[in-house]
Amino acid sequence: MRKTGPLPGILRAELVACGKPACRCARGQLHGPYWYRRWREDGRQRRQYVRPAEVERVREALVAWKHLHPPADLLRRELAELRRLLREREIMGV
Numbered sequence: 001m002r003k004t005g006p007l008p009g010i011l012r013a014e015l016v017a018c019g020k021p022a023c024r025c026a027r028g029q030l031h032g033p034y035w036y037r038r039w040r041e042d043g044r045q046r047r048q049y050v051r052p053a054e055v056e057r058v059r060e061a062l063v064a065w066k067h068l069h070p071p072a073d074l075l076r077r078e079l080a081e082l083r084r085l086l087r088e089r090e091i092m093g094v
Contacts, residue, residue, distance in 0.1 A: 009039025
């Protein structure tokens with residue numbers, strides 16, 4: 001198995017319709033589930049099929065990306081906590 005660097009996005013199992021008029025999916029029995037990685041790039045949503053054998057590798061790459069790029073709200077909360085601690089320190093005269 002090849003190694004993959006960090007990847008942005010999410011991994012989802014999706015049911016899909018093939019579009020053939022006589023197929024069972026035309027009556028609501030969709031195919032799948034198939035695994036897809038979804039992410040945003042240049043303002044557009046992208047989708048990439050993930051083979052079942054590679055699902056775990058991609059999942060690990062997504063976790064690595066989240067570790068390297070924490071959500072902005074988490075950073076804002078940490079910054080607010082840092083500011084609070086600095087104000088507290090100034091008040092104490094340290």
